[in-house]
Amino acid sequence: MPEFVLTVARFGFLILLWIFVFTVVGVIRRDLFAGVRSKNIVASPRGVGGAVTQGRPAKVKRGKAARQLVVTAGQLAGTRITLGDLPITIGRAEDSTLVITDDFASARHARIVPRDGQWFVEDLGSTNGTYLDRGKVSGPTPVPLGVPIRIGRTSLELRP
Amino acid sequence: MKTHRNAELGLLAFAMILVAIYAATVEANQFNTIHPTFWIPAALLLTLFIGLHFVVRFTAPYADPVLLPAVALINGLGVSFLRRLDIARAIANKKPTPGWFEGTSGHQLEWTLAALILAAVLLLVVRDHKVVSRYAYTLGLVGIVLVMVPAVLPSSLSEVNGAKLWIKLGAFSIQPGEFAKLALVSFFAYYLVRKREVLSLASRRFLGIDFPRGRDLGPVVTVWLLSLLVLVFEKDLGTALLYFGLFVVTLYVATERASWLIIGLVLFFGGVYVAYLLGAAVGGPFQNFYDRASIWLDPFAQANYNKPIGGSYQLVQGLLALGTGGLFGSGPGAGSPGLVPAVRTDFIFAGMGEEIGLFGLSALLVCYLLIVERGLRAALNVRDSFGKLVAGGLAFTLGLQVFVILGGITGLIPLTGQTTPFLSAGGSSLMANWLLVAMLLRISNAARGPANSGGSSDRPGGGPKKQPTQLHGAPTEVFKP
Numbered sequence: 001m002p003e004f005v006l007t008v009a010r011f012g013f014l015i016l017l018w019i020f021v022f023t024v025v026g027v028i029r030r031d032l033f034a035g036v037r038s039k040n041i042v043a044s045p046r047g048v049g050g051a052v053t054q055g056r057p058a059k060v061k062r063g064k065a066a067r068q069l070v071v072t073a074g075q076l077a078g079t080r081i082t083l084g085d086l087p088i089t090i091g092r093a094e095d096s097t098l099v100i101t102d103d104f105a106s107a108r109h110a111r112i113v114p115r116d117g118q119w120f121v122e123d124l125g126s127t128n129g130t131y132l133d134r135g136k137v138s139g140p141t142p143v144p145l146g147v148p149i150r151i152g153r154t155s156l157e158l159r160p
Numbered sequence: 161m162k163t164h165r166n167a168e169l170g171l172l173a174f175a176m177i178l179v180a181i182y183a184a185t186v187e188a189n190q191f192n193t194i195h196p197t198f199w200i201p202a203a204l205l206l207t208l209f210i211g212l213h214f215v216v217r218f219t220a221p222y223a224d225p226v227l228l229p230a231v232a233l234i235n236g237l238g239v240s241f242l243r244r245l246d247i248a249r250a251i252a253n254k255k256p257t258p259g260w261f262e263g264t265s266g267h268q269l270e271w272t273l274a275a276l277i278l279a280a281v282l283l284l285v286v287r288d289h290k291v292v293s294r295y296a297y298t299l300g301l302v303g304i305v306l307v308m309v310p311a312v313l314p315s316s317l318s319e320v321n322g323a324k325l326w327i328k329l330g331a332f333s334i335q336p337g338e339f340a341k342l343a344l345v346s347f348f349a350y351y352l353v354r355k356r357e358v359l360s361l362a363s364r365r366f367l368g369i370d371f372p373r374g375r376d377l378g379p380v381v382t383v384w385l386l387s388l389l390v391l392v393f394e395k396d397l398g399t400a401l402l403y404f405g406l407f408v409v410t411l412y413v414a415t416e417r418a419s420w421l422i423i424g425l426v427l428f429f430g431g432v433y434v435a436y437l438l439g440a441a442v443g444g445p446f447q448n449f450y451d452r453a454s455i456w457l458d459p460f461a462q463a464n465y466n467k468p469i470g471g472s473y474q475l476v477q478g479l480l481a482l483g484t485g486g487l488f489g490s491g492p493g494a495g496s497p498g499l500v501p502a503v504r505t506d507f508i509f510a511g512m513g514e515e516i517g518l519f520g521l522s523a524l525l526v527c528y529l530l531i532v533e534r535g536l537r538a539a540l541n542v543r544d545s546f547g548k549l550v551a552g553g554l555a556f557t558l559g560l561q562v563f564v565i566l567g568g569i570t571g572l573i574p575l576t577g578q579t580t581p582f583l584s585a586g587g588s589s590l591m592a593n594w595l596l597v598a599m600l601l602r603i604s605n606a607a608r609g610p611a612n613s614g615g616s617s618d619r620p621g622g623g624p625k626k627q628p629t630q631l632h633g634a635p636t637e638v639f640k641p
Contacts, residue, residue, distance in 0.1 A: 001188045001189075001192050001193065001194075005188065006185075006188055006189060006491060006494070007491075009181070009184065009185040009188060009491065009492075010185065010488070010489070010490075010491030010492070010494070011488065012181070013178070013181050013182060013185055013491075013492060013516070013520075014488065014489075014516065014517070014519045014520050014523070016177075016178055016181060017178060017516075017519075017520060017523040017524075018519070018523050020171075020174055020175060020178055020233065020523075021523050021526050021527065021530075023171065023174065024171060024226045024229065024230060024527075024530055025530070027164065027167050027171065027225055027226050028226055028530070028533075028534070031164065031225070075416065075545075076543075078540050078541075079540070079541060079542075079543060080541060081543065082609075082610045083610075084610045094290065094544065094546075097543065098543055099543060099544045099545060101353075101356065101545050
């Protein structure tokens with residue numbers, strides 16, 4: 001084997017090794033920013049109420065539908081839930097969609113339900129109450145994007 | 161929601177191409193020619209990994225796409241490096257080139273197959289990671305038994321190179337501690353989910369940091385004592401550090417209290433220092449640790465180097481190998497890793513470092529880092545606290561193990577015989593770490609999947625219905641905040 005081939009193989013392997021590492025990082029990067037780029041994908045609730053026309057709900061602020069529920073404060077801060085077309089239950093019970101271990105939360109505290117392309121928050125008879133921004137939630141209340149839902153020390157927001 | 165499964169498949173193929181190139185370079189350096197069959201181990205591995213990929217595709221479709229390829233690359237390079245050692249030994253002994261399933265690398269290939277089957281079984285059986293919490297106490301007991309068995313067995317059945325970490329049955333030996341990690345993480349996670357309120361609320365403020373009350377220190381002190389017993393009776397600092405670090409970090413993740421880390425570090429370093437002083441003064445069970453520490457303090461001292469048993473010879477050879485490799489290494493197959501003792505197991509990183517250099521080693525380290533990062537990311541995103549603690553604990557264990565062994569062979573901390581995950585020859589380590597990865601895949605699937613479809617709901621009606629496990633039913637005391 002000529003020396004030249006060995007040298008090429010030696011450095012080529014190292015270069016390819018690093019290309020692999022950067023490809024992996026690239027996949028992670030695409031993954032992280034997936035939500036930012038795909039603004040055209042509207043994961044609006046389907047088949048609820050039958051009033052959704054052409055997949056784009058009418059009431060949604062700035063023409064964007066909520067795609068994610070993000071926990072902005074509390075022990076679960078940073079958690080994201082991709083919204084589907086099913087209700088999200090929040091509470092300390094382990095079978096809730098979002099299990100929060102907040103001392104001021106009840107076992108079945110609140111739920112967030114999609115209806116006619118809008119998400120509604122509903123208190124499930126919790127001890128300490130659910131707040132939408134500053135106001136206490138008494139019945140099903142529509143949740144605008146980016147407005148915090150407060151449960152004990154935990155805050156949640158709908159994000160596009 | 162995109163699943164990125166095709167990205168995973170592509171990365172797997174890329175990783176195995178790298179393994180094939182490594183094998184070709186080894187043959188070029190060792191035989192001065194490249195046999196047309198050089199790609200066979202890489203192709204075999206690719207087949208195995210694609211098998212697991214399809215299991216992931218059907219049972220955990222939203223799982224993290226980079227975990228599997230990164231682990232596959234490390235595992236594949238490990239097999240290839242072991243094959244390179246087998247080839248060198250065959251040439252030195254003027255024997256024919258070993259077959260694909262002969263020698264250490266052949267066994268490693270078989271162990272990889274076994275480990276991948278185990279990982280696939282775990283993914284198939286555990287459709288929802290919360291199910292594991294139902295067996296938490298059983299797993300805790302199993303973990304403690306696995307840790308303790310080598311300590312109580314006679315040395316002839318459990319001791320290898322001064323560390324009592326093994327169960328030897330004839331030609332067969334297993335390292336139960338590797339599996340104990342997994343069981344203990346699950347148990348700690350369950351225990352801490354139940355107790356986190358008590359541990360995180362009651363506190364006394366001191367120097368601006370919230371410290372827990374004295375009586376809440378019970379569990380951490382218990383685990384500390386247990387890990388010190390491991391240090392004394394199994395004569396292994398690395399394992400002790402692994403279990404204790406695992407517990408302290410799970411505690412920290414559960415309570416978000418930096419004070420636990422401070423308490424943990426103080427307890428551990430205090431304990432280790434006392435063990436060192438005791439080793440110097442009375443010897444006995446502390447002697448082994450004292451020897452290791454004095455080697456670490458001055459590996460190049462004549463007295464340490466010339467000691468026939470337990471000397472610094474292997475550490476020095478490892479350091480020299482790394483130094484010979486330099487920045488770019490001598491090229492795969494062109495070094496002489498045969499000069500490093502235990503190069504197949506503990507010192508595999510030193511042996512590889514000579515040939516792929518700092519650039520290659522740091523690429524491998526970044527791969528480990530990415531695996532750990534993806535594990536922690538799964539822990540951040542998963543929606544139940546048990547899953548968070550399990551994923552965080554497992555990812556941290558993997559990182560800590562890499563730190564302990566690499567710190568050991570580079571002289572950063574006293575050397576202890578840990579395996580390098582996925583790289584070292586040995587079935588126990590490979591199987592346990594693949595199970596760990598399978599668990600991380602399972603949890604990342606729950607973390608990244610759309611709401612309400614994590615776990616078993618991809619087969620409605622099929623499989624046992626998940627019982628809502630009462631993790632938060634534990635009575636809590638009331639404290640003033």
